[in-house]
Amino acid sequence: MHLATPGRRDAPVPPDDAGVSFVMPVLNEERYLRRAVASTLAQEVPGPVELVLALGPSTDASRAIAREIAAADARVVLVDNPAADIPVGLNLAIRASRYPTIVRVDAHSELVPGYTRRALATLARTRAANVGGVMRADGRSPFQRAVARAYNSRVGLGGGAYHGGTEEGEAESAYLGVFRRTVLEEVGAFDESIRRGEDWELNLRIRRAGYRVWFDPTLSVVYWPRESWPRLVRQFRATGAWRGELVRRYGRRNSLRFFAPPVLVVAAVASVVVGVLQATGVVRGRRSGLVHAPVTAYAALVGAVALGPGGGRRWRDRAWTAAVLPSMHVPWGAGFLWAIARGARDTVDTSRLDGRNTPLP
Template identity: 60%
Template sequence: MTDSPLPPLPALPAVSYVMPVLNEEGFLARAVEAVLAQAYDGEKELVLALGPSRDRSTQIAEGIAAADPRVRLVDNPERDIPAGLNRAIRASTHPVVIRVDAHSELTPDYTARGVQALRDTGAANVGGVMRAAGTSPVQRAIARGYNSPYGLGGGAYHGDGTPGPAESAYLGIFRREAIDAVGGYDPGILRGEDWELNLRMRRAGYTVWFEPALGVTYWPRASFGDLAKQFFATGTWRAVLVRKYGRANPWRFFAPGTLVVSLAASLVVMLLLLTSVLPWGWWALGLAPLATYALAIAFAVWRIPEQRGARDRLLTAAALVTMHTCWGAGFLRGITLGGGRVVDRSRA
């Protein structure tokens, strides 16, 4: 399955879970519980990379580590996810490395299925499906955006599909040899670090594998303001990856930036028409991008399931528009100015 063969794994290899933690007091205990409760008979360890949280995350982590010798802590003074993951990986010891997030929960069979997929395919990294969920009306609307192709679209891990080689993987169940061979996460890429690492793995001849039997529950942002911050940062760093890797990026990553430019031009035309600076007539065609996008959002909201009533549909529309426009605005910022210190602090 790969041009860079990896040595065979034993039936039950020991696994190291690595988790960056920053301001996750509402999710951390439950995420750790889901890791330690994995239905897997091989040896397990969990390394938490602790950033300088402003909430009780560090105290919660210290209490967990004091109560369970399988849990170890390392400091992540840089706060950034790639740096924290590298620190946790260096502190871990086992041949299989499993990335987990504090705002995600693994299904009980996640490890067993993932290790089996590594053994069956010879892949260097295996990932599954991210299933977003929410507890409040806004968070559920944001989750619907995540789970729909009309929200994020493109990545196999945002929906069910067939097993096979993939461009990237959500989180990831890695062979340590492959991580070491490509030098780990790039600490200079503050968002999109998974895609960038998987690109380097594929270029080194390793296989990245999508396994839809793997499931992870993801708890997204719970407000549109936090969602906007997150997606602006994500779009910015996607543009950095476009600047760095060019055509290795799929065409779909250019769509939100193009959308924002088109909508901005359409809004300018609308303003000039309404103030009579431009005459009506052919100039009204300049409203086409805005009208087309409004119809597209209406169609997407109509197609997305699990909505009850007008309020849910309005919230879903708001989530989709926030995702598209903030991602696109961030992309335009990144493509012109680079990433700088644009970082997602929405969970702070």
Template identity: 55%
Template sequence: MWEDRRVIPLPETPAVSYVMPVLNEEGFLEAAVRTILAQDYPGEKEIVLALGPSRDRTDEIAERLAAEDPRVRLVANPERDIPAGLNRAIAASRNPVIVRVDAHSELTPDYTRRGIATLRESDAADVGGIMRAAGRSPVQRAIARGYNSPFGLGGGAYHGDGAPGPAESAYLGIFRRDALEAVGGYDPAILRGEDWELSLRLRRAGYGVWFDPSLQVTYWPRASFGDLAKQFFATGTWRAVLVRRYGRANPWRFFAPGTLVIALAVSAVGLLLLVARVLPWASWWLLLLAPAVLYLLGIGYATIRIPEQRGIGDRLRTAATLVTMHLSWGTGFLRGILFGGGRVVDRSRA
């Protein structure tokens, strides 16, 4: 099925290493670790936390968790970047199955058990499921709605309820160690979009990437529009780096937000020229306003269709979420296309 690539057979209950990069996560780290320790998987488990230079109580909490349970181990991640932290945690881990976890995520109790079964049945090297964003405050719930909707993130399989099968990428990922090591692990030069880039290299090496919607992860997104904008600008920038590096291997949806930003900029210039009467209102230049009008209509349609909203306040926050996602991502993408990634990083957790 996977181009005759032979994966090493796994035992019934292989030992599992959970790897987690951590930076400024005092409000989320303990809950994330507890959900890992509470997994109903009967095999041996260890958790390796790669600690970046946090400015809050994250290290204190991590040290307490490690003192309470010997299955929790700590390694330093002085570079602070996610791919570097993951590679350090993987190098310090010992088991044949690697499960990537996030400090802002909480696994369902059966996540590991189901993931191992899927890994064995599919012969894939990387298995992932669905990210269910959730929120506590009104703004965070609006941002979660954006994550969970194709109007927000463009319909990637792990944001919806697709059918099990081969996938372009996997959210977080449950990996066979031998395959992960064969392709060299995460690329430390790719500071965002590292999951997609790793999945591409696995697929090009003949390994399989598999989507299983029975695997569920709760994700707690940013809780302010400012932090969301920082995150999505960095994400868009690094998606552009992937486009520069891999060209046509990238899906078309990567290009949509950047195209939108250009179209809206054209509309803005056209409106200024019309207001200044440089152009006559009766001319075909009015067509310059069409992208902005169509986008506003699209946002209005999305805010009507997205579920779990109550009242005008929720709809306004949903609209603000979608606009922030689209324009921040698209602006970052154009920056990345023109100038590369540089040292653009997500500062929203700082």
């Protein structure tokens, strides 16, 4: 059944056996690369497939692993991405690829069996230009599992459809994405001036061009979050900064949920300042205590999430969850406010720049 919306543009539907190109930027991913590649090449789709790896200047064994994989499988193509930026690497991989459907894969992720076949069916059925599904965060260490629980919580990342939505339909953006090449070429692929949030900006241009971006909850991808506290904080500060930059550029087109973390940071700073003034006797009166209400409410919300069914099974898990949530929200909000004031400029996600990790079992 064709689900196109009247008055909207339909993306072309190539023949079933026309082929699929998977594209994956890689930087310091020795712990995850083999599994990410294996889950990608295991996808069963009609027609030929290829996987293009855009290799950044890794300081771990990622490049050696990629060369080993490419030598063993002719479907794997390597391109250099000396700039290391994700959108640059994606564009390099797309330009080096051949087939009419582009599937973005993250080296920190694993495609579940049947993902690509179902995505192709959804693209054909809806005539969308891009389709995405649900990010299923997972973890191995207690810390990484706590981050995964936060990712999968509506409180953790603000309730976007791809963090647990269940209703199929048109969407603002898509996690990773399965694209029609002709539409990518028409709208100009990824904006290389945007280092984070490049997917949201690309999907905005796709929608502006009249095409549909589609969310299909039957699609899912396993995502492995950052493994340490410093990496998590650096990642979310950079993500928040680039969201602030996108707000500077596109204003109201950004969802209101993106403003919750910066509001939290402003409320926390106000609470601390007033608290100091109260302690020193400069400020008195019951009304001044109202400034603490937002932070108190936030602390209660974090506690409710940690103690609820999504907080983990043991008390240690719940404590990790309670600690991780503000470790995501506060850096994100601080980065956002900094970028609103000054722009993201050359902000990079430094959590990706250090390698040398112990391989996973």
